[in-house]
Amino acid sequence: MLNTGSTKLIKLEVTRALRNKKYLFFTVLYPAALFLMLGGTLSGSTKVMGTELTMPAFYMVAMASFGALTAVLVGNSERIAKERESGWVRQLRLTALPGRGYVLAKTASAGVLSLPAILVVFAVAAVVKGVRFDLWQWFALTGAIWAGSLVFAALGVAIGYLASGDNVRPITMLFYFALSILGGLWMPTAAFPQWLQSVCEWLPTHAYAGLGQAIELGGAPHAKDVAILAVYFVLFTGAAAWLYRKDSLKA
Amino acid sequence: MTTTATHTAAAPDTGHPGAVVSFENVTKSYGAVRAVDGLSFALHPGETVALLGPNGAGKSSTLDLLLGLRPADSGSVRLFGTTPREAIAAGRVGAMLQTGGLMEDVSVRELVTLACALHPRPYPVDEVLSRAGVAEIAGRMVNKLSGGQEQRVRFALATAGHNDLIVLDEPTTGMDVTSRQAFWATMREQAAAGRTVLFATHYLEEADAIADRVIVLNRGRVLADGTAAEIKAKAGARRIAFDLDGSCADETALRGLPHLTGYERHGDTVKLQSSDADATVHAVYALGLYPRNLEVAGLGLEQAFIALTEAEEADASC
Numbered sequence: 026m027l028n029t030g031s032t033k034l035i036k037l038e039v040t041r042a043l044r045n046k047k048y049l050f051f052t053v054l055y056p057a058a059l060f061l062m063l064g065g066t067l068s069g070s071t072k073v074m075g076t077e078l079t080m081p082a083f084y085m086v087a088m089a090s091f092g093a094l095t096a097v098l099v100g101n102s103e104r105i106a107k108e109r110e111s112g113w114v115r116q117l118r119l120t121a122l123p124g125r126g127y128v129l130a131k132t133a134s135a136g137v138l139s140l141p142a143i144l145v146v147f148a149v150a151a152v153v154k155g156v157r158f159d160l161w162q163w164f165a166l167t168g169a170i171w172a173g174s175l176v177f178a179a180l181g182v183a184i185g186y187l188a189s190g191d192n193v194r195p196i197t198m199l200f201y202f203a204l205s206i207l208g209g210l211w212m213p214t215a216a217f218p219q220w221l222q223s224v225c226e227w228l229p230t231h232a233y234a235g236l237g238q239a240i241e242l243g244g245a246p247h248a249k250d251v252a253i254l255a256v257y258f259v260l261f262t263g264a265a266a267w268l269y270r271k272d273s274l275k276a
Numbered sequence: 277m278t279t280t281a282t283h284t285a286a287a288p289d290t291g292h293p294g295a296v297v298s299f300e301n302v303t304k305s306y307g308a309v310r311a312v313d314g315l316s317f318a319l320h321p322g323e324t325v326a327l328l329g330p331n332g333a334g335k336s337s338t339l340d341l342l343l344g345l346r347p348a349d350s351g352s353v354r355l356f357g358t359t360p361r362e363a364i365a366a367g368r369v370g371a372m373l374q375t376g377g378l379m380e381d382v383s384v385r386e387l388v389t390l391a392c393a394l395h396p397r398p399y400p401v402d403e404v405l406s407r408a409g410v411a412e413i414a415g416r417m418v419n420k421l422s423g424g425q426e427q428r429v430r431f432a433l434a435t436a437g438h439n440d441l442i443v444l445d446e447p448t449t450g451m452d453v454t455s456r457q458a459f460w461a462t463m464r465e466q467a468a469a470g471r472t473v474l475f476a477t478h479y480l481e482e483a484d485a486i487a488d489r490v491i492v493l494n495r496g497r498v499l500a501d502g503t504a505a506e507i508k509a510k511a512g513a514r515r516i517a518f519d520l521d522g523s524c525a526d527e528t529a530l531r532g533l534p535h536l537t538g539y540e541r542h543g544d545t546v547k548l549q550s551s552d553a554d555a556t557v558h559a560v561y562a563l564g565l566y567p568r569n570l571e572v573a574g575l576g577l578e579q580a581f582i583a584l585t586e587a588e589e590a591d592a593s594c
Contacts, residue, residue, distance in 0.1 A: 030394035037390055041381035111377030116433065119343060119364060119371040120394040274347060 031126050038134035048100065052142045056092030057149045060084050063211070075215025077242055083213065085150035086237030089170050091210045092142030094230065097135040097178035099197055105131060105185025106193035109272065124273060128265070131185075132178045139174050143167055162240055169236040169246060176229055176254050177204075179261035186268035204230040229257040295354070296321055296441050296472045297342060302351035304337055304496075311337040313496035315351070319474060321440075324467045326483035326504075327476040329493035330585050335476045336374075338493065339445050342474075343371050355441065363441075367396035370439035372430045374446050378418045385414040388432050395437030408432035409458055423450035431459065435466070442466060444475040448482065460486055480581060494585050508580040514553035515579070518560070518567030520544045526563075533559050538583060549583060 042048055063084050073083040105128075108114050117127050147163065150156040158166070180200065188196045205211055207221075208230020214222050225231050232250035239246045297319040304312040312334045319325055329335045340346045341353050344360030355363035363369050379387055388405055392398040405411040408431045413421070421429065427450050434442060442463075448456045463486065467473050477483055483490050484504045492500040492507060500507050515538075530546065531539055535556050538549030546567075550556040553572050560567055 030390075033390050033393035037379070037382060037386060040386070041379070044381050108377065108379075111380075112373070112375040113377035113379050115345065115373065116376035116378070116430075118345060119369070119373070119376070119434075120391065121365045121367055121396050122394050123365070 030120075030122055031130060034122065034126065034130040035133045035137070038130055039137050042100065042134060042138055048138075051099070052092055052096040052138060053145050056088040056095065056142055057145045059091070059211075060088040060146050060149060061153065063088075073215075074213045076213065076238060078238060081150055081154035081156050082241050083238070085146060085154075085156055086166065086170070086241060087210045087234055089143045089146040089166070090173070090230070090234050090237060091205055092146055093139040093170055093174040094177050094205065094210070094233070095201070096139035096142050097132070097174045098181040098184075098201055100135045100138065101131055101178055101181025102184035102188065102197045103193050105182060106188045107190045109186070110190035118273070125269075128182055128269060132175070132182065135178050135181070136171070136174065140167075140171060143170050158241065162243070165240045166237050169240060170233075173233045173236055173254055176233070176258045176261060179258060179265050180229075183261055183265040183268055186265065186272050204228060207231075209234055227253060229254055232257075294321070295319060296323075296356060297474070298352070298354045299338075299342075300352045300354075302341060302348045302353055304341060304346065304349050311496055312341060312348070315493075315497055317491060317498055317501065319441075319472055321472055322467070322470050323489055324463075324473045324487050325475070325489045325491060326487035327474060327491050327493060328478075328480065328483055328581055329476075329499075333493040333585075334496035335493055336445065337496070339371075339373070339443060339476060343369070343373075343443060365396075367437050368440045369443065370434040370437070370441070371443040372427075372434035372445065372447055374449065376430055376433075378426065378429060378433075380417075380419045382418055383414065384410055384416055384418060384421070384429055384432075387418055387429065388414075388436065391433040391436035397438040398436055399438065404432050404436050407462060408435065409455070409462075424452060424455050427451055428455065428459075431462075439471065441472045441474070444473070446477060447475055448477070448479065456482075492581060492584060494588050499588055500584055507584070508574070509551060510580070510584065514550050514556075515573050516548040516550055516553055516556060516560075516571070517573075518546055518570040520546060521566045521568055529563050533563075537587075 071080050072078065073080055076083060105114075114127060118124065144167070147166070181197075184193065184197055184200065207214075207225045208228045209225065210230055214225045214231065217225060232253035235250035236246040236254075239250070295318040297317075299315050299317050302312055302315045303310065315334070315338065327335050327338065337346070341348050342355070342360060344353070344364065353360060356366075356368055358366075360369075364371075379390075382390075385401065385405065388408075388410070389401050392401050392404060402411070405414050408428050410425070410428050410432055413425060416425075418426075418429065427447065431444075431447065434444070444463075447463075448459055451459060460482070463473060463475075475482075475487075487504065490500070490502065490504050490507050491498055500510050502510070521544075527541075530541070533548065533550075533556050535550045535552040536548055537551055538547075540547040548556060557570070557572065
């Protein structure tokens with residue numbers, strides 16, 4: 026499926042994203058800085074409310090997930106909406122690149138860029154806060170958080186095709202903050218009132234953070250979390266595909 | 277006139293065998309507005325065709341349909357006997373649209389390199405850069421270009437590989453006179469190499485100078501189709517003006533002059549348009565009139581175009 030043209034497009038997408046300092050700051054440095062601020066307030070041995078995890082361990086997964094979410098959701102939605110408006114998407118449709126190639130390249134490059142976001146948070150946690158896990162856990166954490174970010178890449182594509190260049194930022198931010206905060210990426214949801222907790226439990230970000238937390242506790246991700254993420258993935262991909270098709274009929 | 281065809285369509289084509297582009301009774305509506313209304317035409321290998329029409333005539337819609345950017349409501353659009361998408365995927369079509377945006381945060385060279393990588397039959401990057409006149413700005417970032425430079429980059433993207441058909445929508449908009457001339461010189465080379473070139477323009481002198489065939493669209497249909505000279509003839513090729521010598525001329529007799537395509541009178545001044553000026557002037561004398569300050573002048577394509585579209589608007593409102 027990936028011919029030379031598609032790989033070239035992915036490479037160029039990555040190159041230009043790395044040139045964009047604002048994007049780099051928000052995807053790579055911001056989550057690591059938040060980790061130090063939020064995870065550094067309490068001693069390393071305090072257990073996080075409602076979990077068996079220490080503060081640094083909890084926030085390491087939360088912020089790695091948050092960074093990956095930022096890279097794929099904000100990266101995809103804003104660029105797609107802006108490039109639809111500028112006509113670059115239209116220009117690409119006049120090349121031999123298959124119709125889906127654009128979306129795939131966007132998602133692939135966002136995926137490439139979410140990896141450093143995850144790894145930088147891990148490195149800061151290990152070095153500054155002395156977080157320690159088995160080698161398999163580090164690999165499993167990276168893999169799970171990276172793979173889980175695909176769900177939000179699909180959401181980013183859907184928003185990119187739903188919004189216009191002008192309103193894409195507020196719409197993205199709405200999803201971004203609601204999902205981050207209510208999903209428990211910024212603070213443990215156990216602090217929320219009971220009724221809110223029972224809603225938040227079903228959010229994709231809650232399940233997403235759950236993947237990493239389960240691995241940190243030495244187990245496999247919970248089937249419920251995986252199922253929730255799978256359902257959202259189907260939902261977001263379906264919405265993205267439908268909006269994409271609608272958009273390509275409008276040219 | 278270029279007639280050499282380097283490529284002919286291999287696949288069978290229903291309406292126009294061997295046609296590069298074939299529109300058959302194509303319609304497209306946006307809500308209540310019928311932008312393209314039963315449009316039929318065919319383009320043949322090696323032709324350089326100008327697409328003219330007033331705003332809202334359906335030029336852009338026609339190009340969108342031609343390039344498969346939008347689906348037709350009915351009728352068939354075929355490029356080289358296949359669908360527009362297949363023809364583009366095969367690298368047979370290069371297109372430059374006004375609405376085509378460029379990728380940001382990349383250099384001109386990076387963008388052109390991408391276009392070459394995406395083309396099934398690419399040219400070397402440096403060749404594309406220099407042909408489009410962007411070699412000296414290859415290192416510049418795309419978002420820092422002037423309007424004319426952007427246009428040239430779009431042209432580079434449209435000519436990144438060996439196309440058989442080049443489609444250009446208002447290609448010289450934003451270019452200064454020198455770049456415009458350089459642009460058309462390149463375009464002529466492309467046509468001479470046997471490529472079919474279709475361009476929409478509102479600079480009528482460009483259509484007059486470059487195209488060996490002009491298609492005039494109005495209200496989503498073909499209003500006229502022929503060489504620039506034929507279009508002018510069809511519109512009433514000559515303008516005749518004279519003053520009447522006080523002698524009170526019969527209005528109906530004047531209007532009844534042979535070959536008239538336009539009539540205007542302001543006091544003693546009469547302005548006519550005629551498809552056969554010699555016969556018309558002869559008939560003026562035959563009426564027993566003594567026209568003074570007689571002028572006979574050719575119509576430019578622009579006036580021909582206005583005359584044609586106005587005539588249809590008048591018919592439509594009757």
